[in-house]
Amino acid sequence: MATTMLKGNVVNLAGNEVKVGDKAPQVTVVNSNGLADKVVGGATGKKQLIVAVPSLDTAVCATETRNFNKEAASLANVDLTIVSMDLPFAGGRFCTTEGIENVTVASDFRNKDFANAYGVLIADGVLAGVTCRAIFAVNEEGIVTYKEIVPEITAEPDYEAALAAVK
Structure with a gap:
């Protein structure tokens, strides 16, 4: 079983x-803009x-989403x-409030299909049931070319490496 950390404590995925x-x-998630499948x-x-x-x-x-929105342009x-377990309504409100226009903010709340298919569902601890902090780069043929499970959930990811993987 894969793991990450939350404030120094091991969290199973x-x-x-x-x-x-x-x-x-x-996998199908729910777009926070209009509740359409994505x-x-x-x-x-x-x-x-x-x-x-x-x-x-x-x-x-929030910072991570703003940073990726800026870079996505x-x-x-x-x-x-960006995928979370937040309800799409909360995601939509976040996008409106923060001016997020260059990325899709989506929710995996229905069946946790994304979290389970990618192995990023937090299985225990106080955050059980949500996703860990992770990034996957996928090429045009659908092959994963980069993966980061951020070692500490409260830390930001390696933006440069993630962006380099899709440039």
Whole structure:
């Protein structure tokens, strides 16, 4: 079982562990803009950056989403999606309040299909049931080319490495 840390304590992750070189599972999440289905993973003919965050209602997740939104404007042929367990209504409100326009903010609240398919579901501890902080880069053919499970959930990811993986 894969793990990460929360304030120095080990947290177990549930689901199918996806590795670099694997086919990215194709999963449907809910777009916070209009509640439409959004498919992440699989071969789409575009590069994808799929960013899992525990909740947009935390300072680190909000900062991470703002940073990726800023960087996404300069990425050509890249579909960037932020996925959390937040309800789509909260995601929509966050996007409106924060001016998030360059990334899709989506929710995995219905069945936790994304969290389980990518192995990023927190299985125990105070955050059980939400996603850990993770990033997956997927090429046009649907192969995972980069993966980061952020070692400490309260820390920001390696933005430069994630962005380099889709440039």
